[in-house]
Structure formats: structure tokens, C-alpha cells
Amino acid sequence: MLKKRIIPCLDIKNGRTVKGINFEGLVDAGDPVELAKVYSQNGADELVFLDITATHEGRKTMLEMVKNVALSINIPFTVGGGISSVEDAALLLKNGADKISVNSSAVKNPNLIKELAQKFGNQCVVIAIDAKLINDKWKVFLNGGRIETDLELFAWAKEAVNLGAGEILFTSMDHDGTKNGFAIEALKKMSEIVNVPIIASGGCGNMQHFKDVFLESKVDASLAASVFHFGEIKIPELKTYLKTNKIEIR
Amino acid sequence: MKVTIIDYGAGNVFSVKAAFERLGKNAIISADAEEIKSSDFVVFPGVGHAEDAMAQLKKSQIDLLLPNLKQPVMGICLGMQLMCQHTEEGDTDGLGIFEDLKVIKFDPKYKVPHMGWNNLIDTKSILEDVNEDVYFVHSYFAPISKYTIASCQYQEKFSAALQKDNFFACQFHPEKSGEVGSKILTNFLKQI
Numbered sequence: 041m042l043k044k045r046i047i048p049c050l051d052i053k054n055g056r057t058v059k060g061i062n063f064e065g066l067v068d069a070g071d072p073v074e075l076a077k078v079y080s081q082n083g084a085d086e087l088v089f090l091d092i093t094a095t096h097e098g099r100k101t102m103l104e105m106v107k108n109v110a111l112s113i114n115i116p117f118t119v120g121g122g123i124s125s126v127e128d129a130a131l132l133l134k135n136g137a138d139k140i141s142v143n144s145s146a147v148k149n150p151n152l153i154k155e156l157a158q159k160f161g162n163q164c165v166v167i168a169i170d171a172k173l174i175n176d177k178w179k180v181f182l183n184g185g186r187i188e189t190d191l192e193l194f195a196w197a198k199e200a201v202n203l204g205a206g207e208i209l210f211t212s213m214d215h216d217g218t219k220n221g222f223a224i225e226a227l228k229k230m231s232e233i234v235n236v237p238i239i240a241s242g243g244c245g246n247m248q249h250f251k252d253v254f255l256e257s258k259v260d261a262s263l264a265a266s267v268f269h270f271g272e273i274k275i276p277e278l279k280t281y282l283k284t285n286k287i288e289i290r
Numbered sequence: 291m292k293v294t295i296i297d298y299g300a301g302n303v304f305s306v307k308a309a310f311e312r313l314g315k316n317a318i319i320s321a322d323a324e325e326i327k328s329s330d331f332v333v334f335p336g337v338g339h340a341e342d343a344m345a346q347l348k349k350s351q352i353d354l355l356l357p358n359l360k361q362p363v364m365g366i367c368l369g370m371q372l373m374c375q376h377t378e379e380g381d382t383d384g385l386g387i388f389e390d391l392k393v394i395k396f397d398p399k400y401k402v403p404h405m406g407w408n409n410l411i412d413t414k415s416i417l418e419d420v421n422e423d424v425y426f427v428h429s430y431f432a433p434i435s436k437y438t439i440a441s442c443q444y445q446e447k448f449s450a451a452l453q454k455d456n457f458f459a460c461q462f463h464p465e466k467s468g469e470v471g472s473k474i475l476t477n478f479l480k481q482i
Contacts, residue, residue, distance in 0.1 A: 042444055043407045043423060080468070085407055116425055116466045136304045138427075161338050163403045163427045206403050218436060224362045236450065237405045260406060290407040290423040 043290045044254050044282070045085035045261035046275060047239060048268040050075060052091050052121075055101035057269075073108045079268070080113040082275040085290055087113070088141070088209070088263060091121030092184070103135050106231065110136020118166055120209075126155050134162060141166035141209060144182040147189060147196070150203055157204025162236075167205035169197060171226075172213040178226060185213050194233050201234045208234060208261065211241040218247025222253040222262065231258035239263050247273060247281045254287045293317040294329035296356075298346045302337040302465075306366065308464035309475060312409045321350050330361055330480070331479060334459075336368030340393075340430075341380030343368055353482050357387050362481040370452060370459035371430060372473075377404045379430050387457050393430050397445060403429045407473075415439040415453050416477040424450070424467040424474075431461065456481070 051058045054170040056070045089103045089109070101120065106119055117279055119132050120141030140160075146153050146167060156165045159202060170185050171178045171193040178193035197208055212223035222240045230238055237260035240253050252271045253262055267273040282289045295306050297319045299318045310317035311334075317333070318325065326332055334356065347353040356363070356373075358472055365373045374384045377393035384393070396402045407423040417440045431448040434441060442450035444462070459476060464471035 041408065042404065045406050072469075091328075107304075110305050111311070112469050114309060114312065114466060114471055116463070119463070132314075134304065137375065159337070162429065163405060164337070207405065235401050236403070237401055260401070 041288045043085070044259075044261075045239075045290045046083075046250070046278060046289075047086045047088055047261050047263040047264045048079045048084050048275075049088040049090060049241070049263050051265070052089050052102065052105065053093050053097045054095075055105045058092065061281050073104055073112050076109050076117070078111050079275070080115050083279055083290070084275055086115055086116065086261070087117040089117060089119045091119065092143075093122070103131060106132055106137050107135040120166070120168055124149070124152065126152075126159050128272065129156055129160065129164075133164065139164050139166050139207070141168045143168040143170065144187075146200065147180065147182055147191060150199065153200055153203040153205050157206070164208035165205050166209050167197070167200040167209045167237075168209040168211070169193060169200075170211045170213055173226075181213060194229060197230055198233055201236050205236065207237045207239065209239040209241060212243060215243025216241070218243050218268075221245065221249040222257075224253055224256050227253065227257040227259050237261065244273075247278050250278060251282060251285050254282065255285070291315060292329045293331045293333065293479075294326050295335060296352060297321045297328060298343065298350055298352055302335050302367075303386045304326040306333055306335045306465045309471065311473060313472060313479070315479065316419050321352065323351070323355055326352075327359070330482065332356075332359055332361060332363045334363060334365040334369040334373070336366065337370060338368060339380060340368060340371060340377045340382045340384075344382050344384070347372065347385075350452060357385050360456060360480065364455070365459035366465070367428060367461060367463060370461055371428075371432065373452070373457065373459050373482045374432055377430055386433070388435070388452050388454055388459070388467060389434055391449075391452070392438060393432050401416050403427055404431075406435050407467075408442050409446060410440040410442060410450050411447075412438070413451075416458060416481065417451055417474065420470060420474060420477075422470045424462040424464065426450075426462045426472055427457070428461060445481060464468050
């Protein structure tokens, strides 16, 4: 049986993790490579690194980080943030990233998805979508949620898959940071609309939220950041809990 | 001990090299025929599109070299699919090492790619002691055949690993399969 995946997400700025990270037994919690190793050893199924650096210098640091992560861990990882061309993606993949995720750049230039898929295969291309419910419509937002677009979530998800995206990382901005659980209704609908794996993101506060999203929707993976970084949820405990609830977990 | 990873422009060689280095083995990345021929072990990785990858192999004449190697060879993912007779991806003829075996596409009724951790079943040969989850990501698969040394269930049972004499091949990524993957690569390095 294919297992449901648990994915910690790390925000990176200038090669360092941001957001206060309070991880037991970690000498340098700001070092993404060290954090990646701990998550990998603790049973994370995959990792996502989101580069929020805006500068050119920072980008170079990111490449170095990707290389060190690839040397240090033996589970797959996705890198996202600021990828706007095939060349950007090629550099990250060459340095050991397994998948690349595109968000705003794909909305501005949907053809990018097609180009990436043709060059690297659909399995390499993750479309990340941030959306918010406005007047009963899920609207897509860009630039980390700062810019509203006219795009509707499900229509965009479908188009992105048609263009060649092999996976969807959907973050509900309404749920993100609330710790009240994932956007299950929207995730359910998305599973009916597209036929690629879906990663749920935003809103996770406790272990039951993982159970609920896996039992109630057909998502393939769940992503979270702070609950893992602050040790509020420990991955080995989470996995045992999900297994006892009859969810297929590695 | 010399391990050579064939470089033909089809991605992911860095992670494969890193996996061997974590086992304390130095692996070189090369497309040079002499380098490949003189290796104790050859790894044939691959990520991307079958048609493009096959064209690259032909360009560098690795398509002629690879089927004649006598040392242990391991194909990974697209590498495995190209070692078969044919793949539906781009209607491409492969190297035919796994003779008559034809790689086909998963039914799009189900989620494709098959992406994530899935367990090996019916394992034998170098995978005999491995029944755990390994990491898969692929949209095409080789059906069960006489070469199958491990299967996996997704929609139907398919070949997770193949072997013919000194040629081994995995549909999954041992370099991305945690400790289990390391064990598989270690088992492979015992094949001399």
C-alpha cells in the first residue's frame, strides 16, 4: 500500500531557518542541514524547503544549502521560492533537490509549468497554491499571500495539472497559523478534481488534525512547520498515533 | 573498489553519488566508456523523459556499451525502464536487457505519478531481506515478469525490481529510501 506522507516545512532566509525554532537536542536550530538530518532520522517522509530570500547573494547561499542537504539526508526533498525559469530549477535539481515547487511565477507565466514538466518530468514539478475563501469563492493569492488574483483555486489547480504539474501543495491562508485543523472541505473537493498527489498545508495544531485530514479527504501528504519545529508534535509519536487509527503510514 | 555512475544528462546523479558516499564508497560520475568498463560497479540512474534520455544514450554510444557490461550494473527508475525492451513513454525502444519486457503507463483513473513510500513484496535475490517501504516516483511501470525480484502494489502488482544475471534494476529510488535504501545499495555492492 502507498503510505500517507508527513512533511515538515522549513522556511529559509540567507541559508538559515527562520521562525523561532525550538528543537530539543539541536545545537544550532538555525542550521537547516542539521534540522533536516533530525527530521529525517525521526521518520519524516519528505521535506520542503521554502526560500524566502529575495537577494541574489541569498540565492547562491540557497544552492549551497541544497547541496549540503542532499549530501546529508536520504529522503526526498522539494525546494521552492523564487524559481521563475527552467535555469533556476536546473541549478537546484543539479545540486540534489528532488522536486521544485513553483507558486507566483507559475501564475504570472503558466507556460513555466509546461517547460519544467517537459524538461524534468511531471514528477519533478509541484504547484504550490495559497488561497483564501472570499465571498464563498477560493481565491488564489501571490507573493506569500500579499497579492490577490482573480484566479479561482480549483480552476487554477486543474489548469496547472493539465500543464504538467505532478503534485499540488495547497495552503489555506484561512487555516494557516490558526492550529484549528486543515481545510478539509476544500481538500476533498480538490481530490475530486485533479488526479495527482495532493499535499495539505495550513492549520495543523495537533495529531488529530492529521488523522482527520487523512480519513476525511483523499490527500496524500500533510505538511506542517511550527508544530514540528517547536516540538509540539513529535513525528515518531504522530506516526504511531496514525497507525493505531488505521492510517497507512511508513 | 570503483563505482561509476553513468552521466548522460538525465538528472539526479548528485543524490546517487551522495548515497554511495554515505556508505563510505567513492563514486565517480562519468560518461567515458573506458571509465565505465573498468569499474567494479556501474550505476545507471535516470529522471526525466524516456525518449530524450534514450537519445542521449545513443549520442554518447552508451546504448551499445551498457548491455555488454559484465560487472554488476544497477539501473534506477528511468534507468530501469530504459533497460527494458520498450516503453510507452514517447513510444521508445529501450536497451532490451530485460528482453520482451514492455513498460506501460499507469491507468490515469488513479493518481499518477505513483509518488511516495510503498512496501516491497515477494522479494528475492539482493532484496530477499527487504520488505519495507521504499520511495517511488513514476508514471510508467514494468509488469511482473520472469525478471521480477520484488513487486509492489499500486492499482495492480508491478515490478519494483528486476534482475537478469549481472543486471539489477529498481523502479524505486534506493538513494532516497532512508536506511532501507542504504541496505539495498550495500547488498548490491556485495555482488562480485
